[in-house]
Amino acid sequence: MISEGTFLTSGDLVGLEIKIPIAAMKLQEFQQYLNEKKIGLALFIHPDIIITYFTQLKPSYAYLVITPTTAAFYFTALDKKPALKGLAVRPLSKNWSKAYKRVHKIGINNRSLTVAQLERLKKIWPKATFVDVSLPLEQLRRQKTKEEVEKIQKACQITSTAFAALLRELPRRRLKTELDVVCFLEEQFRQQQAEPSFPTIVAMGRNAAIPHHIPDNTRLTKGFLVVDFGAKFQNYCADMTRTVYVGKPSSSERKLYFLLQQAQEDAIRAVEEGTSFTVLDKVARKRLGRYSSSFIHSLGHGIGLEVHEAPTFSDKKMKVQEQAVFTIEPGIYLPGKLGIRIEDTVVFDGKVKVLTSSPKELICL
């Protein structure tokens, strides 16, 4: 799926480089940051994804309070009491904040906390200053731990398995419409203890010229069929796009598909440590030649707990770093005619590895 952020520039991601050993315990890294910045506590309120990041849980409601030396997870009676390593687990009561009364500097996540929530916090701590800690958190999350990569890898395997089932199912001609394909793929996820990372995109023929086409009752007729989907497994996302052909393609359609496939593979091959994402984008566009103007979004996006997260490809300062997980997804869109997109989720751990393993040569059904 193509991120909204790919259309924006993000100048807010600079500064504050903190060195993070790979696969180190991220909570300790964050506590070290709080200590250095003399932040008495950082507070995260549902539905902040940071709660899931540090606990690997998706509670129906919770607070997470991290100080330089402690961490406490406040849960409600709606959820089962979890066992968490390195975190205190406490029921969320009205006077939960009492233990933290004497704090003067409080870290908040500007990207999640609402204005109303901040107003409430200001009533609890009228004299405290509130500082944004979203940037160091983003830097931590950009570098995935081994466990995170394993979960994303599993999400990618589930996605590829669902696609293989679709390739077996399509020739049976039982799936009649775009929405039939959506339902089929999402059922494949459910059967593998996963769910969709985002609403599945299935776009037939000219519908695929709209990158974010909303699937409808359009019948599966002759032409390119774009399928952009991904499983979420234990809170971690996969994102993959494959384009198949229903019927027999013309030689110019074959050539167009092959050109895009080469562009996608060129970009993956160009992934090296320290390469700027804007350079990867240029590699794909160079191969596309005159069709590069029909590639109307950027090349990809970071992925993890969220289907779109850092790194943001349009930021010139963003470079490939160790343990980064991101997508590579060039497309060609000819309005009123057709759309083609090929997308993989990849990890960089010294070399690039494609995690979404479904075949990419043109499949005609």
Ligand SMILES: [Mn+2]
């Ligand atoms: Mn994507």
